[in-house]
Each structure stands twice: as structure tokens, then as C-alpha cells.
Amino acid sequence: MKFPVLLLCLILHSSISSAQILKKPIPDKLIVLTFDDAPASQYAVSAPLLDKFGFGATFFVCEFQPNYADSSLYMNWRQIQALDKMGFEVANHTYTHANVSKLTQAEFNEQLDYIEEKCDSLGIAKPHNFAYPGYGLNAQALDFLEEKEYVFARAGGSRAYDPLRDHPYLIPSWATDGTNKAEIIAAFEQAKNGKIVILTIHGVPDLEHPWVNTPPELFEEYLTYLASNGFKVISMRGLEDYIDAKEARKLITPDFDNKLSN
Numbered sequence: 001m002k003f004p005v006l007l008l009c010l011i012l013h014s015s016i017s018s019a020q021i022l023k024k025p026i027p028d029k030l031i032v033l034t035f036d037d038a039p040a041s042q043y044a045v046s047a048p049l050l051d052k053f054g055f056g057a058t059f060f061v062c063e064f065q066p067n068y069a070d071s072s073l074y075m076n077w078r079q080i081q082a083l084d085k086m087g088f089e090v091a092n093h094t095y096t097h098a099n100v101s102k103l104t105q106a107e108f109n110e111q112l113d114y115i116e117e118k119c120d121s122l123g124i125a126k127p128h129n130f131a132y133p134g135y136g137l138n139a140q141a142l143d144f145l146e147e148k149e150y151v152f153a154r155a156g157g158s159r160a161y162d163p164l165r166d167h168p169y170l171i172p173s174w175a176t177d178g179t180n181k182a183e184i185i186a187a188f189e190q191a192k193n194g195k196i197v198i199l200t201i202h203g204v205p206d207l208e209h210p211w212v213n214t215p216p217e218l219f220e221e222y223l224t225y226l227a228s229n230g231f232k233v234i235s236m237r238g239l240e241d242y243i244d245a246k247e248a249r250k251l252i253t254p255d256f257d258n259k260l261s262n
Helices: 005-021 041-053 077-085 105-121 139-147 181-188 216-228 237-241 245-251
Strands: 030-036 058-061 089-092 129-131 152-157 171-175 197-201 232-234
Touching (some): 005 245, 030 041, 041 077, 058 129, 152 197
Parallel strands (some): 030 058, 030 197, 030 232, 058 089, 152 171, 171 197
């Protein structure tokens, strides 16, 4: 059988990209759990449940203004340090939950440096992954991340991550809340054929931002579903076992027309 030239070129390009970008095949049922904004319930509720199920996760931390000092709402840095000691990834969400699309490079670096320095002072591994606060992003932010040598950056979009098509600084995710259980369960089933499903989770519960609240019983239900159905649950850092992000950044053109916000 003779393939049309265009089809053959597409097949060869896909093969070359796969070989260069993937360190090993992406297994079906691969899930990444990420947590934003450092609400206190992530330490009190989320982390113990994750530990109970033996699941990995990434906590994208910031000092959410103006109420960060209220320990009933947000984790303190000793609690964030404890997450690191439990084996979870602590990653960067800017100092003040800043919209990075509106920052100069100096302002962006200052935001990231603050979290990096806090981590360093507490013996927490230097953050190498990033999540866009409020999913605010632009092409300039990608250049800033490249200069800071970040590996992956997570956005929104409510779709699965395709490592052969999605730029490593434009990784899509689903955001959970108390109303979208059916959507999230359906999303889990998209973790197949080389695609990875990533969740953005806020407080469990979220006292200050109820529109992104995930009730603890619903969160545990998700974990039970994943465990019962043979899913593998990892952190963003765990993606490096499968994906050569540096090579992917060279080969994949950032696509801002693709859906990346919710």
C-alpha cells in the first residue's frame, strides 16, 4: 500500500516527536493531582487522605493576600515544610497569587524568587514547576519561565494533556468544585492513548473561596474511585519520568488558541 506523501510525513513527524519527547510510553490511567493557593485544609485534610491512599501530588503554594496571615484560612510555612517531608512536591504559584500576564520580567522573577527562597530556608527542594494564578498567561510568561529554568507549568482548560502536542508550559487541567462531580469522573476516563489527566484542586474545603470548594467527602470519593479502578496518581514532578520537557519545549510551538482557561 502506498501512503500519500502528506500522510507519510505526518506519520514520520509523529514518530520522531514521540521518540524525542517521551522517555517511555505514557501508561493509561495516569493522573496528576495538583493543589493551588495553600489553604489550611490542604495540610489538615488533603495531605492525610493522599497519604492514606499512597498517592502523589503537587502543592502550588503562595501567600494569598490579603488574608494569608489568618492560619484558619492558609497553611503556614512549617506546614508546607511538613508536606515536603511527607514526600509531596512543593511548587511555585508566585508570592502573592499574582497575574503573571501583567508582570514585567523583574516583577515575575521577584514573585518566583520569594517562594524559592522560602523553600530554601526550610530545606524544601527548589521549585521547578509552576501554576498560573487565575490561569493568567501570555507568551512573555513562557519566556520568563524558560529563563528561570522551570520544567512544567500548569494552566486550565478542562481537557487532557497530550505531551506530543501541548507545550510543557501550557499544560491543561480540570478544576474541581462541589458541583462538577460528573465532569471530573468523565475526565478520569480520558487518561488513555498517551494522554494524561491533571486536576486543579483548591481547598478541601475552601473557606475563603467557596466557588472552588471541594467538599472533603467528595475529594475522598475521587481518591477511592482512582484507587479502586487502578489509576496511577503522581505529582507534576513525576511527569519527568515520562517526558523530556526540555526537548518538548524545543519541538512544540506554544498554542494559545487552544483552550487553556476555564
